[in-house]
Amino acid sequence: MIELAGLTKRYGLKTAVRELTCVIRPGQVTGFLGPNGAGKSTTMRMILGLDHPTAGRALVEGRPYARLTDPLTVVGALLEARAVHPGRTAFHHLLCLAQSNGIPRRRVGQVLDLVGLGEVGAKRPKGFSLGMGQRLGIASALLGDPRILIFDEPVNGLDPEGIHWVRNLLRRLAAEGRTVFVSSHLMSEMALTADHLIVIGQGQLLADTSMAGFIEENARSYTRVSSPDRERLLDALNSAGLAATPASGPGADGALDLEGDQTVAVGELAAERRLVLHELCHHRASLEEAFMRLTRQAVEYQARDGAEDRRGAGSRQGWEG
Amino acid sequence: MSHARRVLLSEWTKIRTVRATVWTLASALVVTVALGMLISALLNNGFDDLSREERLTFDPTFISFAGTSLGQLAMIAFGILVVSNEYGTGMIRASLAAVPVRGELLAAKLAVATALALAVGMVTSFAAFLLGQLMLGDHRTDLGQPGVLRAVLGTGLYMGLIALFAMGLTWVLRSALLSFGVQIPFFFMISNILANVPATEKVGDYLPDQAGSRVMAVIDDGGWPYGPWVGLLIMLAWVAAAVAAGWFVLRRRDA
Structure with a gap:
């Protein structure tokens, strides 16, 4: 379980995440949706203790991330495909992470096989395609067999077969009773994977609801x-x-x-x-359209709000995909 | 296995599995020894052309360490790479997710990399001295002479410390490009200029590399305002400041 309580991140005048409060529960895939720049990655980095919150807190299994002993065995995260040194082989990349958390060496080979990189474990990632890099990132998330998984845009750069594979993997992990928190800016992708949705726009919580409830309420x-x-x-x-x-x-x-x-x-x-x-x-109306409508309203509201009180809520968000 | 040992083992794996870090250490050794031998051989041949004063203050130990001026750059490069490897690639996020207590990650990385740099530094120092003396022929000295062993051990220490200084500063600067751009020109040229131009000489003598290299000399030619151990202490203070700054930045900033 992941708990966010009033989680806030400000960079100077710009607020990336604003008083985010929600709970991400085990046994289901929770989709984390929002346009690019909505604050999804920042939120995930704060959960992992990489970015310091300006206010509020994020707890995993009831504790701040930095208090976990051998955190990789509790939380596995795919943050960005290229969190890898290009000159260190895939095997050694995973090995140095495994060693720091007391994970046995044989587990490295297992996760490489699991993500379909068994053949290229001895190769350096500088020659990897975007999809292979993404698979290596997923392998590092699975390394410690964690109860909580956090994936930031896991299907980026994957081919259709890879996307299908990730979708099944996420569903399987949730079915095993794990907490699966996965971000995407693609509603259509989430519609096929997530049971529960947390939607943010400009760092603010717009919806925290089941997928069925979201469709009911928002699909015109x-x-x-x-x-x-x-x-x-x-x-x-x-x-x-x-x-x-x-x-x-x-x-x-x-x-x-x-x-x-x-x-x-x-x-x-x-x-x-x-x-x-x-x-x-x-x-x-498609879920995609419903989602876009919801987030667009938030953007416009924010822009007006910002103009009125001169806080400058930031530039308009870009939309991709 | 204890927690600290796990993190140390992980950092050791990180260093040994990237070619560039291994190569910089190897070149620190080769460059220092080879250049030291060359200059020793040249001075041996040209000894008679030296002035009377130069002959009186001739320091065969110091001469055999002439290669450190270039070899230290490879040590600095090693120090920069060990740390900047984490940043150029986003690896730092994976590393901090695995070891979230930042002081722990920093301490483990510095401990492993410094131990390695010190070991290579000591081998380099002894090799440079022994092979340098071989080239110096009749003008050579040996480890039994007063102050010589101190200078040889001190030079090994210097090589390790200069790498540690570079590591500390790179935690502050975080980028390989910036770290190389600042540190290599500084230690290659600027420090030497500051220490040799009369206007800045007094300040320049207290720069980390200038102070630290005092320990390499056996014969005091009167050009130093302090002794070998004080010089090393001055360098240690610089190193401590660089590491403290690195730790401060790592703790405070978002990864």
């Missing part, structure tokens, strides 16, 4: 309707008190969108007015 649903006689359809909808807006996005040309599920009302209205319909269906 709408009814799309299109007719060759668009003007008459619009009149009919207006007179029936159904608010419609022109649809946007690819393949939307000329279609109209209505909030919620209105297929029955629109179908009956069209029959009554003898209107030809080419499309009538109920859509649920």
Whole structure:
């Protein structure tokens, strides 16, 4: 279990993480979501005692990270793919980490095989692809067979087969009763992996909810309707008190969108007015879109907030992926 | 195995599994000995051309250590690399996640690397002395003469300490580029200039390498304001300050 209590990190005037309070529980995959620059990596570094919090604290198994004896056997972390000296072989990289925590030498070979790097253990990582580097990072996280796993963007640079492998690995680790905390800026990826979500934007907690709850609350649903006689359809909808807006996005040309599920009302209205319909269906917005909407609102709120009290909440966040 | 021993073993693995650190130590030995032999041989051949005063203060021990001026740069490079290897690559985060008590990581790394630098320094010092004397022919001295053994042991100590000084400073500077850019020019040129230009000579004599190298001389030519052991103590104070600064920075800053 990981507990964050009022965790805050400020760099000068910029607040990277603002009073983050939440609990990451064992036995499930907890997705940590937010746009790039939202403070995910900073939070993870503070959990590991690498960055000092400005205020608040982070506890693992009830203790600050620095108080753990042989921390690698309690917490395994993939922080960045290249936390590796390029001139030290994969085997020796893992060996020096293992030795410092009293992990037996044979475990090094085991984790190398586990992540599919058994063949290149004697090679120097400077020739590794991004995906291989990521696998080596995952191997170091698994080294101490820890109860808690922290992965920062684990699928970055992996090919589809690798992504599939990471997804299964995360699910398996959680099924074994471990605490699995994994960050991503890709909602679509999390939708396939996580049971629980913690969403942050500009360092602030936006949502701490189950995946199902998140979908329920945030994925907007709408009814799309299109007719060759668009003007008459619009009149009919207006007179029936159904608010419609022109649809946007690819393949939307000329279609109209209505909030919620209105297929029955629109179908009956069209029959009554003898209107030809080419499309009538109920859509649920993608989770990706819901997530983007949630974080975008937060960004805008923050920007206004910052302008008002002149604290300068920081630049607008970039969005990738 | 005790906790401290585990961390020491881990640091030993880190040093021996990167080629560059091993090579810098090897070149410290080779450069110091080879250059010392060359200069000893040249002076032996040209001894008769020296002035009367130069002949009177001729110090065969000091001459055989002439190679340390270049060899120490390799020692400094070793000290820089041992620490900057962690930073250039993000390895420091993996290291601190494994050993989160920062003082522990720093102490283990410095202990292992300094022990190694001292061992190589001692071998270098004895080899440079013995082979240098071989080149000096009739002008040679031996370990039995007063002050000679002290100078040879002191030179080994100097080589280890200069590496430790570089390590301490690199914990502060954190980048290999910056550390090399500051330390190599300083010890190669700037320190020597400061110690030899009349305007800055008095201050320059107290720089770490100038003070430390006093121990290499057996014959006092009157150019030093202090004796060999005081010189070494001055150098030790510099080293202690560099290590303390490194520890302070490592403790305070985010990794």
